[in-house]
Amino acid sequence: MRSITFRLASLFALATLLVLASIAYFLSRSVETHLAEMDWTEIYGKWQLTSNLVQQIRTPADKKAFPALLQSALVGHPYLSVAVDTQAGATLFASSHFSFPAGHAAAAANGQPQFASMLTWQRHGDVFRGIAAKTASAEPGGPIYIIRIAVQTEEHRRFLAHFHHMLLLALLFGMSTSAGLGWFIARRGLLPIRHMAGVAGKISASQLAERLEIDSVPQELHDLAIAFNDMLARLENAFQRLSDFSADIAHELRTPINNLIIQSQVALSQNRTNDEYRDTLASNLEEFDRLARMISDMLFLAKADNGLMTTEQxxxxxxxxxxxxxxxxxxxxxxxxxxxxxxxxxxxxxxxxxxxxxxxxxxxxxxxxxxxxxxxxxxxxxxxxxxxxxxxxxxxxxxxxxxxxxxxxxxxxxxxxxxxxxxxxxxxxxxxxxxxxxxxxxxxxxxxxxxxxxxxxxxx
Ligand SMILES: Nc1ncnc2c1ncn2[C@@H]1O[C@H](COP(=O)(O)OP(=O)(O)O)[C@@H](O)[C@H]1O
Ligand SMILES: [Mg+2]
Incomplete structure (x- = not known):
C-alpha cells in the first residue's frame, strides 16, 4: 500500500488544483467578458461619431468633404476598420484596415446598434469584432447609409494569452506548494505513529511487561494503542504460563526420577536376595508407570493446545x-x-x-x-x-x-x-x-x- 504521507500530499495537491482551477476558470471568463465590453464601448463610440457625421451631410459638397472629415476624426486608431456605404453598395468611405465578412452590410441593423448584435469573425489569422447599422443623412430624400465598424482584437488576445499563462503558472505553483506542505503536515501528523512503532520495536520476549502510554498517544490512535496493549497482555500471560509449565514439568519429573535413583542406589549398595531385587523392580515399575502416565497426559494436552486433538462424532x-x-x-x-x-x-x-x-x-x-x-x-x-x-x-x-x-x-x-x-x-x-x-x-x-x-x- 502507498504511504499515507504520499497519499495525503497527493490529495492536498489535487484539492488545491480543483480550487485553483475553478477560480482560474471564473477569472478568465470574467476577463473575457470585460474585454468584449471594452471592445463594444470603443465600437459604439466610433459608430456614434460616424453616424453623427453622416447625419450632417446636407449638400453634395458636404458629401465630398465627408471622407476627409471622418479620416481626420479616426486618426490614431490603427486597429479600427470603418466603412460607410450607400444602400445601393457604393462606398463612401473605407479605412485602410478594411476587414469585414461577406454579408455584413446586408445584416445591418435599423437604428441604434446593440451589444448583442456585435459579431465576431476571423480573417487573415486575426480575430475581429464589429457591428453594422443604418443611418439616414440630411440630404434631400434622406438617403440611408450603412456604417460598419470593426476592431482588431489582437491586443486583447495577447493580453488574454498572457493572463492564461500566468494563471497556469499560479496553478502549478499552488499545486506543488500544497503538495509540499501536505507532505510536511502529514509527516508531522504521523509522528505519533512512528513513536508507537518505535516502542513496539523495542519489545522482546523478555520485556513483555512494556506498555504504550495511552495518554501520550493522540485520541485517534487510542483504540489502536489499547488493542496493542491488550495483545501484549495476552502474550505476556501466555508466555508466563508457558514458562511456568516448563518449570512445572521439570519439577514434576524430578521427584519420581530421584526416587528411582535412590532406590536403585540402595539396592546396589550391597548384595540382596532375589526377593529384595524383585521388590525394588516392582516399586521402580510403579514409578515408571506414573512417569509414563504423566508423559502421555502432557502429550495429550500439548496436542489439544495445538488443535491437533481429533474428536470422533x-x-x-x-x-x-x-x-x-x-x-x-x-x-x-x-x-x-x-x-x-x-x-x-x-x-x-x-x-x-x-x-x-x-x-x-x-x-x-x-x-x-x-x-x-x-x-x-x-x-x-x-x-x-x-x-x-x-x-x-x-x-x-x-x-x-x-x-x-x-x-x-x-x-x-x-x-x-x-x-x-x-x-x-x-x-x-x-x-x-x-x-x-x-x-x-x-x-x-x-x-x-x-x-x-x-x-x-x-x-x-
Ligand atoms: N471434587 C473436588 N473436591 C475438592 N477438591 C477438588 C475436587 N476436584 C479437584 N479438586 C482439587 O483440584 C486439584 C486439581 O485436580 P486434578 O487436576 O484432577 O489433579 P489431581 O487429581 O491430579 O490432584 C486437586 O488436587 C484437588 O485439590
Ligand atoms: Mg484428579
Missing amino acids: ADVDLTNEIGHLLEYFSPVMEEQNVKVVMSGTGRVRGDRIMLQRALANLLSNAITHTPPGGAIQVRLQQQAQQLQIAIQNPGQGIPQEQLDRIFDRFYRLDPSRRASPDGAGLGLAITQSIIRAHNGTITVTSRDGMTIFIVTLPMQ
Missing part, C-alpha cells in the same frame, strides 16, 4: 457411560465408604473415549475428596439444546481464590500431596481440554462444604 449415551464408570470405581468407593446417587438421562454427539476420560477424572476427584460415609450426586439435565452434567460431592471444598486455578496444569490445592500417587494435577486440565474440544464449558462452585462441577455440552 458418535452418538454417546452418557447415562450408560457413567454407569460403566461407577462400576469401575466401585471397589474404591467401597473401600472409602462412599456412594453415588445418579439422576436423569442424556446423550450427546462426540468422542466416546474422550468424554469417558473427562467424566472419569471428575468422578475420581469427587470420590477422592468425599469423606467416608458421604454421598456423591450425579445429575443429568437437558436444557434447550444443551445437556448439563452436575457432579456434586461433600468435603472440605475448594477455597474461592483457588477456584479458577484448579484447571491449570499441575495445580493441586495441597502442595504436600505433590508426590501422591493419584495424580499430577493434570486431570482437570485434560477434562477442560476435552470439554472445550466438544464446544462445551466446565465451571466449578464450592461453598458450604459442597463442591459442584458443572459440564455443559451441546446436544447436536
